[in-house]
Amino acid sequence: xxxxxxxxxxxTTPTPPAPGRGRRGRNxxxxxxxxxxxxxxILVIGAPLVGTGYLSLTKWSxxxxxxxxxxxxxxQLLHDEVFWASFRNTVAMIVAMVVVPTLLGLVLAxxxxxxxxxxxxxxxxxxxxxxxxxxxxxxxxxxxxxxGWILRPDGAFNSLLDAVGLGALRHDWLGDPGTALxxxxxxxxxxxxxxxVVVFMAALQRVDPELYEAAxxxxxxxxxxxxxxxxxxxxxxxxxxxxxxxIAALKVFGPIFALxxxxxxxxxxxxxxFAYYTFFKKLQVGYGSAISTVLTLIIVVVAVVFIWMxxxxxxxxxxx
Amino acid sequence: xxxxxxxxxxxxxxxxxxxxxxxxxxxxxxxxxxxxxxTLAALAMLVPFAFMLLNAFKSPTDYSSGGPLSWPTExxxxxxxxxxxxxxxxLKVWNSALIAGSVAVLGVVVSLLNAYALGIGRVRGRxxxxxxxxxxxxxxxxxxxxxxxxxxxxxxxxxxxxxxxxIFTVIQSAFGTYLLASxxxxxxxxxxxxxxxxxxxxxxxxxxxxxxxxxxxxxVLLIFFFIWTWNEFLIPLVMLIDNQTQxxxxxxxxxxxxxxxxxxxxxxxxxxxxVPAILFFLIFQRTxxxxxxxxxxx
Numbered sequence: 001x002x003x004x005x006x007x008x009x010x011x012t013t014p015t016p017p018a019p020g021r022g023r024r025g026r027n028x029x030x031x032x033x034x035x036x037x038x039x040x041x042i043l044v045i046g047a048p049l050v051g052t053g054y055l056s057l058t059k060w061s062x063x064x065x066x067x068x069x070x071x072x073x074x075x076q077l078l079h080d081e082v083f084w085a086s087f088r089n090t091v092a093m094i095v096a097m098v099v100v101p102t103l104l105g106l107v108l109a110x111x112x113x114x115x116x117x118x119x120x121x122x123x124x125x126x127x128x129x130x131x132x133x134x135x136x137x138x139x140x141x142x143x144x145x146x147x148g149w150i151l152r153p154d155g156a157f158n159s160l161l162d163a164v165g166l167g168a169l170r171h172d173w174l175g176d177p178g179t180a181l182x183x184x185x186x187x188x189x190x191x192x193x194x195x196x197v198v199v200f201m202a203a204l205q206r207v208d209p210e211l212y213e214a215a216x217x218x219x220x221x222x223x224x225x226x227x228x229x230x231x232x233x234x235x236x237x238x239x240x241x242x243x244x245x246x247i248a249a250l251k252v253f254g255p256i257f258a259l260x261x262x263x264x265x266x267x268x269x270x271x272x273x274f275a276y277y278t279f280f281k282k283l284q285v286g287y288g289s290a291i292s293t294v295l296t297l298i299i300v301v302v303a304v305v306f307i308w309m310x311x312x313x314x315x316x317x318x319x320x
Numbered sequence: 321x322x323x324x325x326x327x328x329x330x331x332x333x334x335x336x337x338x339x340x341x342x343x344x345x346x347x348x349x350x351x352x353x354x355x356x357x358x359t360l361a362a363l364a365m366l367v368p369f370a371f372m373l374l375n376a377f378k379s380p381t382d383y384s385s386g387g388p389l390s391w392p393t394e395x396x397x398x399x400x401x402x403x404x405x406x407x408x409x410x411l412k413v414w415n416s417a418l419i420a421g422s423v424a425v426l427g428v429v430v431s432l433l434n435a436y437a438l439g440i441g442r443v444r445g446r447x448x449x450x451x452x453x454x455x456x457x458x459x460x461x462x463x464x465x466x467x468x469x470x471x472x473x474x475x476x477x478x479x480x481x482x483x484x485x486x487i488f489t490v491i492q493s494a495f496g497t498y499l500l501a502s503x504x505x506x507x508x509x510x511x512x513x514x515x516x517x518x519x520x521x522x523x524x525x526x527x528x529x530x531x532x533x534x535x536x537x538x539x540v541l542l543i544f545f546f547i548w549t550w551n552e553f554l555i556p557l558v559m560l561i562d563n564q565t566q567x568x569x570x571x572x573x574x575x576x577x578x579x580x581x582x583x584x585x586x587x588x589x590x591x592x593x594x595v596p597a598i599l600f601f602l603i604f605q606r607t608x609x610x611x612x613x614x615x616x617x618x
Contacts, residue, residue, distance in 0.1 A: 029522060030441025034449075037434040037493065044468070044490035045456050051467035062470070111358060119351045131362035134369065137601045139551040141569040142593045145576055146372055149586055156371045156388035163389055190365065251460045254553040258573055275462040276554065285466055292462040303458050 049296070056289035066286065073290035083291065085266045086274045089181060090250060093270060096185035097192050097249035102242055104189075105196025108132065110230045112197070113204040114212060115222060129201060133194035140191060144258025147187045148174065151259075174260050177267040184259055184268050191255065196241045203237040204230065235313065243306040250299050271295045372594075376400065376587040383583050399584035400592065406580060407571045407589075408563060413596060415560075416550055416567040419484050424546040426489040428538055431496025436526050438497065439504025440512065450501050456494040461554050469558055479561050487555055492545045503537055504530070543604045550597070568593050 056073055058066035077083050117125035135143060150156045151173040158170045173183040207229065215225050231238075253272040256262060262269035262277065271291060278288035375388055379396040386393075403409065434453070438446045468487060469478070477483040507530065515525045531538075553569050560566045566574070572589050575581050581589070 027441050027443055030437040030443050033433045033437040033441065033522075033526075034443065037430050037497065040430065040486075040490045041453075041456070041494070044487055045459070045464060045494070048464040048467035048471075049459070052463050055466065062466075108358070108361075111354060115351055115354050116358060120355060124355075128358055128362045131365050135365065137597045138594055139553075139569045139597060141551075141553050141573050142590050143368075145572060145586065146368055146590045148576075149583060150368060150371055150388075154387075156375075159387045159389045190368070193365075247458045253461075254569075257553070257557075258576065272460055272462050272554075275460075276465075276558075279462075279466050280558065288462075289466065292460060292466075295460050296463040299458055299460060300455060303455060 052289045052292055052296075055286055056293045058286045058289075060285040061283045062285050069286065073287050074294075076287065077290055077294065082266050082269060082274060083271075086262075086269045086271045089268060089270050092181055092185055093188065093249040093252050094246060096188040097252065098242060098245040100189050101192040101196050101245065102238065104193055105200055105241070106231070106234075106238070107226075108193075109197050109200030109204060110226050111222070113201050114225060114230065118212070125201075129197060132197045135191050136194040136198075138191075141254045141258045143187070143191055144255040147190075148259050151183055151187075175264055177265045180260055180264055180267045184256070187259065188252070188255060192245065195245070199237050199241055200234055203234040207233045236310075239306070239310045239313070243303065243310075246302060246306070247299060250295065250302065372587050372591050375584055376591045378584050380582050380584060388583070396584065399582070400588040402580065403585050403589040403592070407575065409571075409592060411564070412566060412568045412571045415481060415565060416596070419481050419488070419556075419567060420546045420549040422485045423488040423492055423549040424542045426485070427492040427496055427545045428542050430489060430493040431500050431541065432526075432531070432534070432538065434493065434497040435500030435504050436530060438501040440507060440530065441522075442505075446501070450498055453494045453497045453501075457491065457498065461491075465555065465558055468555075472559065478559065479565055481560070481565055483559050484556055487559075488549050488552065492548065496541050496545070499541065500534070500537070503534070507533070543600075547597075547600060547604075550600075568596070 055066060057068060057070060059069050059072075060066035112125045112128055116128065152158075153170075153172045153175065157173065161167055161169050171179060173179050211229050211233075212225060215229060220228065251272055252270055253276065256268060256270050256273045257276075260268045262273045272295065275288050275291040275295065278284050278291060282288075371388065374392070375383065376399065377396050378386075378390075378392040379394060379398070382390070382393050382396065437443050438450055443449075464487075468483075472478040472480075472483045477486075511529055511533070512525060515529045520528065550567075551569065552567075553573070556567045556570045557573065560570055563571075572593050575589070576586075
């Protein structure tokens with residue numbers, strides 16, 4: 001790696017144009033390589049995206065011709081209680097899929113790497129990491145189906161409560177609008193936690209071990225090392241995890257489909273399930289398109305803000 | 321990146337020198353407490369898998385009398401066999417493998433061609449193009465699904481595995497293009513120039529110089545594409561509607577709530593749906609660990 005990096009340095013300095021051929025003319029031939037990708041991209045992503053934007057301005061059931069209604073669908077959205085509920089639930093999904101897993105993941109990765117990996121054998125840390133990561137391997141819909149069964153009134157969780165003498169707490173966890181959302185959040189934490197743990201542990205491998213050893217010789221305990229070394233060293237990875245998990249939380253569909261189908265009484269409805277239901281069950285294609293378009297705009301804004309913040313913090317680091 | 325950060329960090333560490341050093345003996349005991357706590361948390365993570373195993377091989381009568389926590393009185397495999405034959409599980413594995421495998425290979429090829437033009441060719445406006453690909457990867461699939469569904473019906477691609485393969489090749493290669501373009505923008509120019517001096521054209525340089533150097537990254541990308549596509553749900557759910565074409569997650573989800581799916585059958589179905597995923601995990605674990613650290617060093 002070190003070798004390729006030193007070789008790579010000249011790439012950043014502008015290379016003089018090859019004799020005889022102009023740089024622009026030489027590069028133009030590369031467009032050919034972009035052609036297949038660009039055509040596929042326009043057909044599968046560009047055109048459908050524009051199509052959804054157009055349909056959001058119409059009323060359509062999927063047969064016949066769409067009727068132009070202007071911004072009516074968006075006006076209707078503003079007064080739609082289900083729409084607002086679905087976005088409130090998205091905030092809950094961000095807590096369950098981004099905030100809690102990232103914070104827990106930072107602590108767990110640091111404990112596994114800094115305490116268990118160094119005071120016990122690294123293999124112990126690797127085995128524990130695998131246990132946290134296992135739910136990530138499971139297709140998320142399969143996870144949803146198994147948890148749906150565990151949380152049923154006659155499911156394993158209530159039996160477990162009985163077995164430890166807490167039978168009074170038996171409950172229809174996913175069937176009660178009051179507990180459905182917290183139950184879904186708990187499942188999502190279980191699903192997500194392995195991702196930050198694995199990414200952060202991989203990130204810690206590239207931190208110079210002498211930093212930790214020096215800090216320890218100086219008497220810094222785990223909490224000191226966590227604040228002074230672990231957190232600042234793996235900040236780039238923390239950004240990436242927070243961004244990818246936030247996008248995943250905004251788009252979450254499979255687990256909701258498998259666990260609750262947005263119910264009971266929309267207590268766990270999210271924008272993507274709401275859009276799917278509006279498209280394919282209520283056959284209101286225009287309205288479903290409006291929901292999807294709003295979700296798309298929110299995701300684009302979130303992504304741009306994240307990338308801008310990351311670029312700014314990297315610039316600050318270089319300023320030292 | 322790591323190299324530039326280290327000097328600033330050691331400066332942060334120095335003030336801690338004044339902290340008095342801890343009693344060695346006490347710290348020795350504390351580490352066992354930490355190990356016990358983390359092990360307990362890790363075991364708690366595995367409990368749902370234990371429930372799945374415990375109930376997948378239990379007969380329905382056994383389940384209704386003993387409940388979800390009892391030890392099975394016999395090794396009951398009829399739930400598993402019912403699920404296996406009803407959904408034609410081998411066909412579902414084939415569908416999933418065909419779709420995920422084709423997407424992985426095609427997605428990597430398209431990503432490589434795009435990234436070659438963007439990272440090595442440095443075509444005009446490449447930053448905007450790369451940004452567009454990155455955003456495309458983040459789009460909610462709901463924003464694409466209805467037009468895709470409608471057009472697929474019009475041109476006879478609805479309910480075919482080919483439709484899903486084409487769609488995911490594009491979606492996955494959006495991410496691949498973003499990743500490879502940034503990897504290739506640091507590709508050693510001297511290698512390219514040496515090849516050009518030898519009279520190699522762009523096509524030859526791509527396959528003889530760039531491709532061999534990129535092989536480890538491409539392998540990781542291939543595995544990611546495979547697993548991501550294997551686990552996809554919304555688009556296969558909408559596009560694939562019958563037993564002949566469905567993938568493993570869609571088959572399991574569309575039987576949910578069916579009379580056939582009593583607790584043991586549900587668990588058996590979930591359990592065998594999990595087996596291929598765990599197999600990939602075990603097979604690819606080393607490649608992935610290598611790839612992640614290679615990516616982090618960049």
